[in-house]
Amino acid sequence: MDSRSDSLAAKLQRAGLLDEYFAWWLAERPSIAARKEWLDKVSMPSSNAAIHNLHRSSEAAVWRNAAAAKARATMDANLPKNLDALIRKSLLDQRFNHVMGELSHKELMDQFVLEADSERLSLKREELGVKREALAISRDRMEHETCKKFLLWFKDAKAREIADSGLSNADKIAALRAEYFKDVDALEASGGVKLPD
Amino acid sequence: MSTAILQTLFRCAPQALNETVLLTEVRLMTDGGGEGQFCSDLARLKMAGMVSVEEDAITADRMWKIEPKGLQRITGRK
Numbered sequence: 001m002d003s004r005s006d007s008l009a010a011k012l013q014r015a016g017l018l019d020e021y022f023a024w025w026l027a028e029r030p031s032i033a034a035r036k037e038w039l040d041k042v043s044m045p046s047s048n049a050a051i052h053n054l055h056r057s058s059e060a061a062v063w064r065n066a067a068a069a070k071a072r073a074t075m076d077a078n079l080p081k082n083l084d085a086l087i088r089k090s091l092l093d094q095r096f097n098h099v100m101g102e103l104s105h106k107e108l109m110d111q112f113v114l115e116a117d118s119e120r121l122s123l124k125r126e127e128l129g130v131k132r133e134a135l136a137i138s139r140d141r142m143e144h145e146t147c148k149k150f151l152l153w154f155k156d157a158k159a160r161e162i163a164d165s166g167l168s169n170a171d172k173i174a175a176l177r178a179e180y181f182k183d184v185d186a187l188e189a190s191g192g193v194k195l196p197d
Numbered sequence: 198m199s200t201a202i203l204q205t206l207f208r209c210a211p212q213a214l215n216e217t218v219l220l221t222e223v224r225l226m227t228d229g230g231g232e233g234q235f236c237s238d239l240a241r242l243k244m245a246g247m248v249s250v251e252e253d254a255i256t257a258d259r260m261w262k263i264e265p266k267g268l269q270r271i272t273g274r275k
Binding site: 055056058061062064065068069072086087090091093094096097100101104105107108111 | 204205208209212213214215217218221222224225226253254255256258260
């Protein structure tokens with residue numbers, strides 16, 4: 001039931017660092033980045049997946065079990081000797097299960113946080129993809145519109161006449177504007193519509 | 198999930214495990230898993246005589262432990 005000999009759990013156990021790692025994890029509840037840093041310091045650089053597997057390993061479960069058994073033994077030593085056997089057993093069982101439950105619950109919560117983080121990340125990636133697609137669509141539309149406008153302009157003799165004239169660029173733009181927006185200018189001149197400044 | 202249940206109880210033996218703690222441990226081992234599946238597997242193991250349940254006399258919690266038949270299944274020894 002032990003993890004593979006090349007797993008992070010097995011490596012930590014061989015180095016005698018498994019207890020130290022989990023005691024640190026319990027006290028600090030560090031982020032994945034901080035865990036990586038800790039493992040780097042003890043010359044065990046590890047991936048996110050390796051850390052994930054470490055916390056799900058049988059070695060981690062054995063550590064939780066040992067921590068709970070230790071808490072049970074401490075309570076056993078401190079309970080009055082003449083305590084009713086049934087009450088003693090119930091209290092000790094409760095103590096073991098309380099510690100074990102607390103540790104496994106914390107592991108599970110960490111797991112949910114990691115999953116939520118990775119879901120947020122994939123959601124962000126998806127959003128980025130949608131934005132890129134929208135940008136590509138709008139670029140296509142703009143190019144299409146430009147080509148359409150060019151064709152319209154090319155067909156329009158008056159516009160060509162303006163473009164070929166010896167006027168300055170600013171005058172050409174003003175003349176083209178007057179040509180293409182003459183209906184708007186007429187509407188404004190009629191007083192029926194007030195254009196924004 | 199049955200194997201995860203047996204392995205968890207085996208690891209803690211002879212200490213009995215509260216049903217809630219057992220479920221959390223199994224969820225950790227199996228990377229998730231539904232409560233319905235857990236309850237159904239636990240009931241099947243109980244019917245097969247591999248695990249047993251006792252109610253705590255004081256708290257009325259359901260406390261599970263592995264039976265020799267379940268140990269045989271996990272260790273492969275008779």
